[in-house]
Amino acid sequence: MNAIQMILVVLVAFLAGMEGILDEWQFHQPLVACTLIGLVTGHLDLGIILGGQLQMIALGWANIGAAVAPDAALASIASAIILVESGQGTKGVGTATGIAIPLAVAGLFLTMIVRTISTAIVHIMDADAKKASWRKINMWQWIDVCLQGLRIAVPAALLLAIPSTTVQHWLGLMPTWLAQGMSIGGAMVVAVGYAMVINMMASKEVWPFFAIGFALAAIKDLTLIALGAIGLSLALMYLALESKGGNGNGKGGSSSNDNSDTGDPLGDIIDDY
Amino acid sequence: MADKKIKLTKADRFNVMWHSQFLQGSWNYERMQNGGYVYSMIPALRKLYPNKKDLSAALQRHLVFFNTHPYLASPVIGVTLALEEDKANGVPVQDEAIQGVKVGMMGPLAGVGDPVFWYTVRPIVGALGASMAIQGNILGPILFFVIWNVIRLAFLWYTQEFGYRAGSAITKDVSGGLLQKVTRGASMMGMFVLGALIERWVIIKFTPVVSKTPIQKGGYINWDALPKGPRAIQQALIQWNKGNGLSLTKFKTTTLQDNLDSLIPGLAGLLLTFLCMWLLKKKVSPIWIIIGIFVIGVLFHVWHIL
Numbered sequence: 001m002n003a004i005q006m007i008l009v010v011l012v013a014f015l016a017g018m019e020g021i022l023d024e025w026q027f028h029q030p031l032v033a034c035t036l037i038g039l040v041t042g043h044l045d046l047g048i049i050l051g052g053q054l055q056m057i058a059l060g061w062a063n064i065g066a067a068v069a070p071d072a073a074l075a076s077i078a079s080a081i082i083l084v085e086s087g088q089g090t091k092g093v094g095t096a097t098g099i100a101i102p103l104a105v106a107g108l109f110l111t112m113i114v115r116t117i118s119t120a121i122v123h124i125m126d127a128d129a130k131k132a133s134w135r136k137i138n139m140w141q142w143i144d145v146c147l148q149g150l151r152i153a154v155p156a157a158l159l160l161a162i163p164s165t166t167v168q169h170w171l172g173l174m175p176t177w178l179a180q181g182m183s184i185g186g187a188m189v190v191a192v193g194y195a196m197v198i199n200m201m202a203s204k205e206v207w208p209f210f211a212i213g214f215a216l217a218a219i220k221d222l223t224l225i226a227l228g229a230i231g232l233s234l235a236l237m238y239l240a241l242e243s244k245g246g247n248g249n250g251k252g253g254s255s256s257n258d259n260s261d262t263g264d265p266l267g268d269i270i271d272d273y
Numbered sequence: 274m275a276d277k278k279i280k281l282t283k284a285d286r287f288n289v290m291w292h293s294q295f296l297q298g299s300w301n302y303e304r305m306q307n308g309g310y311v312y313s314m315i316p317a318l319r320k321l322y323p324n325k326k327d328l329s330a331a332l333q334r335h336l337v338f339f340n341t342h343p344y345l346a347s348p349v350i351g352v353t354l355a356l357e358e359d360k361a362n363g364v365p366v367q368d369e370a371i372q373g374v375k376v377g378m379m380g381p382l383a384g385v386g387d388p389v390f391w392y393t394v395r396p397i398v399g400a401l402g403a404s405m406a407i408q409g410n411i412l413g414p415i416l417f418f419v420i421w422n423v424i425r426l427a428f429l430w431y432t433q434e435f436g437y438r439a440g441s442a443i444t445k446d447v448s449g450g451l452l453q454k455v456t457r458g459a460s461m462m463g464m465f466v467l468g469a470l471i472e473r474w475v476i477i478k479f480t481p482v483v484s485k486t487p488i489q490k491g492g493y494i495n496w497d498a499l500p501k502g503p504r505a506i507q508q509a510l511i512q513w514n515k516g517n518g519l520s521l522t523k524f525k526t527t528t529l530q531d532n533l534d535s536l537i538p539g540l541a542g543l544l545l546t547f548l549c550m551w552l553l554k555k556k557v558s559p560i561w562i563i564i565g566i567f568v569i570g571v572l573f574h575v576w577h578i579l
Contacts, residue, residue, distance in 0.1 A: 052406025185570025213468025231465030
């Protein structure tokens with residue numbers, strides 16, 4: 001990697017760090033972050049494949065309220081850098097996926113540090129508001145955003161400082177059975193993200209939709225877009241028929257954030273187990 | 274100030290929308306999105322309150338606790354823009370009214386945003402992109418990025434405009450029918466797609482061989498009868514016919530996976546998902562579950578089960 005590439009990698013990492021907390025443009029999602037790292041390092045195809053693999057795992061990771069999900073930004077950026085430096089090509093994707101998970105936890109810790117610093121900054125904003133100096137409030141907001149960027153950019157720069165021969169040496173120490181086993185684990189671990197999403201959304205009225213989706217997916221000719229269209233149509237039909245129904249007993253919506261009474265039969269069975 | 278009216282132009286409102294993308298930038302443990310909220314409002318407040326004392330009061334007014342889904346903050350910002358505009362033009366809007374609207378809206382709106390955006394739109398668009406990306410298709414990440422941001426920016430702008438036009442009247446609507454309907458519809462579609470994704474993408478292949486039965490003569494390729502040289506390869510491939518023709522060996526091997534697939538394809542993935550749901554409900558950290566699955570993957574591979 002030459003100097004320009006390294007600078008670009010750090011810039012991508014900075015962008016991902018910002019987005020990890022802003023959650024707007026999604027530069028922190030593996031699909032985008034890994035692809036960008038691949039693009040600037042000249043290993044575009046590797047970045048795309050790793051991004052797709054990690055995205056499947058991270059589908060259910062979301063920031064809700066004060067809780068922060070495992071940090072997709074650090075996981076994608078760092079594992080993409082390691083994959084590129086390892087020089088293993090697509091064979092290294094499984095290993096890189098495995099490495100990403102502990103990194104996602106480390107990122108969580110870094111977020112907590114920045115958010116604690118932000119608490120102090122908000123008090124500076126209070127003082128600026130009293131003096132009506134809006135420019136300073138804007139400035140502090142930007143400092144905060146940049147801190148979030150540095151949260152990922154600094155670890156990325158540190159990783160780049162390790163010579164790629166060292167990275168290759170470490171990865172070379174890993175036996176084949178471990179690398180293959182991690183690939184197998186990576187393919188299964190996707191289930192955790194789905195389980196998180198289902199636990200949030202499940203209610204009595206949506207389980208049939210789940211069953212239909214599962215059964216139809218076995219027909220391999222149906223693309224994901226076709227399945228999405230079927231799902232959307234079913235939901236629209238359900239809602240349309242419900243509002244036409246004579247004594248429409250309009251239920252008060254899904255109790256998505258309510259854990260005590262979920263109206264979720266399978267969930268209740270699991271709870272009682 | 275009552276004599277000359279200060280209006281917020283479309284450009285002002287767009288500026289506010291653009292700023293609101295940094296809502297979570299100064300997220301903190303004390304008052305959460307408050308810094309981002311005041312940052313979003315600053316372009317409007319600056320214009321509405323040329324008087325330094327009024328501006329200071331307005332800035333402080335929006336530095337109170339605020340937390341909702343980052344996109345669903347847009348309608349709240351729209352409503353507060355309308356209220357602040359009225360206040361700046363001499364309408365007696367109490368500070369409490371503005372706070373009341375913000376607090377009243379943020380709870381219910383967060384309840385809509387999480388299932389719709391984080392649990393339906395992102396998993397669906399993400400899975401669509403990821404399934405293409407795994408095959409090395411650059412369209413995967415591009416599609417994800419474009420679709421997501423078109424939806425997001427349109428949502429931010431139109432809901433903020435809606436809030437601005439509706440003013441405080443919107444608060445009645447929030448707990449009402451439409452938003453609930455959208456949330457429910459999203460959950461239905463989300464669950465449908467989740468069912469499909471689990472079947473397709475939770476990949477578990479059990480390798481143990483269940484049976485190995487000899488195939489009758491003529492059911493497999495008779496390698497000795499093939500012509501010599503490269504023609505043999507051609508002949509063999511024709512007879513094999515991508516697995517639809519003759520068998521390559523004299524034996525038919527059935528793995529545990531083949532048996533499972535003829536029963537219910539994707540059953541193992543489904544059961545693993547249910548197990549994860551159960552563990553999550555037992556308050557096991559998702560991180561530990563993920564690590565556990567990796568350990569199991571390695572162990573079962575070493576034991577030749579997977």
